[in-house]
Amino acid sequence: QVQLVESGGGSVQAGGSLRLSCAASGRTFSLYYIGWFRQAPGKEREFVAAIGWSGSTTYYTDSVKGRFTISRDNTKNTVYLQMNSLNPVDTAVYYCAAKTSPLHTSDPARYDYWGQGTQVTVSS
Numbered sequence: 001q002v003q004l005v006e007s008g009g010g011s012v013q014a015g016g017s018l019r020l021s022c023a024a025s026g027r028t029f030s031l032y033y034i035g036w037f038r039q040a041p042g043k044e045r046e047f048v049a050a051i052g053w054s055g056s057t058t059y060y061t062d063s064v065k066g067r068f069t070i071s072r073d074n075t076k077n078t079v080y081l082q083m084n085s086l087n088p089v090d091t092a093v094y095y096c097a098a099k100t101s102p103l104h105t106s107d108p109a110r111y112d113y114w115g116q117g118t119q120v121t122v123s124s
Helices: none
Strands: 003-007 010-013 018-025 033-039 046-051 058-060 068-073 078-083 092-099 118-123
Touching: 003 092, 018 033, 018 092, 018 118, 033 068, 033 078, 046 068, 046 078, 058 068, 078 092
Parallel strands: 010 118
Antiparallel strands: 003 018, 018 078, 033 046, 033 092, 046 058, 068 078, 092 118
């Protein structure tokens, strides 16, 4: 089992950057596939990015490709989401999630563990 805690959210102007962190507790963090999701008011939770166990495989939704970078440091039990060139449509609560299966999926129902979320607000 793993517990996840997100941090790094905040308010930023369009064009700015934020780096989100997802800190995990648990002895086998390196075995978990980690995804970032976001949910804007009145909208469904959507996939943003994901990273495999070793960090060598990453996936992004099309709208963030070239702007967001997901990475992980298994020695620190932490996954990061570097977000650059932010725009107002990126405003949402951002969640990290974990699952043990190594297969990629953007379906939030396939993830077993979730953090509490961190708010990201981008103003124009």
